[in-house]
Amino acid sequence: MVAIVIAILMIVFIMVFLFSSLLGSQAGQTLKSEYRNLYAHNMLLSLLRTDTQCGVMSDVLKGAYFGGGKCDSTQFMADRLPSYISSILNATGHTDYDWFMEASPKNFQGTVLAFGNPVVKESLDSWDARTMITWEGYQLEVKIYVRTK
């Protein structure tokens, strides 16, 4: 009888403890997702505004999609974009992040330009940021997806 009572008491305490820990960890998730959203948003915004040898990155992306630009925009994006993102991830201590970026037409028919690991986009635990680039009335939606490897 005593043993049963003791066993029940211990089970109750352990359950209360675990439940409270779970509640505590839920609150932490909100802050984590705010940080991740800020990270992805700033990564996209900063990349697109950066001046490169080929011009402003958003202009290079426009050139890769619509043609034109100071140099071979498609080749530049394919070669340099991964190294820019890699240097960001290294400098921010997030070498555990994987990424995928795509530029797709918003108000017209066209192909989708994609860079990085496409699996990231389909992943349930990825987070993303998006922005719009406009050129002569055409709107290109640029999205970046990030997840932990």
Add this chain to the structure above:
Amino acid sequence: MISVFQIFRALMGVIVFIFVITFFLRISDMYTATQIKGSKMEMVNAFDYVAMQTYTSGNPATFPGFGDFETLVYEPPKIKSDAGQHTLSVPVFFVPGRGEISMERRCLDFGWFKWCMVFAFPAKSKILFTPIENTNATRDLILEIVENLPGSLEYGFCNGADARTANKGEFLSYLASGAGVTYQPCETQLPEYCRLVTITASTDSSSNLTENHIIINPSTRLVSEENSSGGLESRPYHDWMDIAVFITGGVKALDYKKAVFSRELAASAGIMHERSVLVSQRIKECNIQPCLECSTPFPTPCGWTDYSGREHESGIYHDFISSLVSLKNAISSGNYHQLLEDTASKYNELKNQGCE
């Protein structure tokens, strides 16, 4: 026959039972009190966090409310309650109250310097105006105040015993129509979360002061409220924000706003001054030695000056730097507002000339 061992077992059982029950009762009592206090502090922390987010993002927010606090007062920058006190992390002008609290950010923008704060009002708040001398200047003042206050409040007029409110849009439309009504001092009982603002150049109105009632005197540029000994406590105002802050929290709130504003203005002016001297010095070097890593994007009117303050070529940077020096020197005296406007216009010139 009951054995000694059975008696002993019974007694031990009772003693252990009393011990366990006493222990659990004490623990649950202590735990409940701590938890209630903890959850109240958590609410205050959550309020602080929503204020921080509103401050940095500029997006309006709603805080669900403070629930059952026995006491809750705001003495900027601290919230004092029965759960303890907490210093808010950003400048907030807060009217305590039950129910939902609306939060909106408002800023004063001088081009090179921007100062923001968060207004936090209970969602049911009202502001009533009684413009005794109903002139165009008074209506312009009311327009400026209401345009910059949150849209979640109701605004209206109080004329003697008649008090009516409307939402911000309707109120502003009515104000713009310029209806020429003569106003009597407000005599109506103010509802909860209502502030009365009497605008008059007459000093006689002070006798009508009650709680939640302030007076604006546009001719002396003073805002006043009743102090604890029944007299009048006044402060000068310089812009719509001073009046709006006074409406929320009176003398203490306005004193706090002025202290934080001038402290942050001094720090920002220091950075801007040093930076302008540095940039104008480098412009000079660019002009002399174009092989340095700068593409001389600066038009000639920008000018430059060196660290000892010697002017080598007059220009807009020099004018801007001089205005910043005058401002920095005047901040501690409190008479800097005209100089601040001056720096704003000089900075605008810098931008227009392509120097920024």
Add this chain to the structure above:
Amino acid sequence: MKSQASVTEYLVLVMMIVIIVLIAMLLIFGFQFFTVGSEQLKGRERMSLFLLESFISSTALNNLQYQKGSVFDDSKLTVASCEDLETLLGKGWFAEIMVLLDESVCYDQPAWKKNKCLRDLRKQASIVCTKQNYPFCNIWRFCEQNKGDRMIYRSIPVNVYRKMNNTLELGVITVGVQTGG
């Protein structure tokens, strides 16, 4: 003998109950301390996020041409001091802003120039800015804390506007908040 054994057994059982009740007491108090500790940590994490957002929107440090923020002006960063920023943003933090230099500019160079290019670039990358070496520097540090202080660090990408040649470079801001532990 048998009754002595029963008494002993009973006493042992009673002692076990008392010990379990004491363990329960320790568990509850321990949990309280854990809750208070985790609340404090949550507060520090909120503060680190708030500081990041304050930095990227501060008119004192950002270039005002870019309304969306996150563009630091290198001339403002060079002259700002820890005291100035503590007045604007409070105390108990550390910040570092660093420009990410593009090493790929060296890859296009001929082999004999490439290594020198990389060496010069890496040397410049580690130069902390002062008024004297401006604009040939890449790192700005504010309110460096003691190495023993426990900190929560957060980093995000930003841009740095190079005032003297009117270009926007890619950079990173790292903010550290003391945990008070």
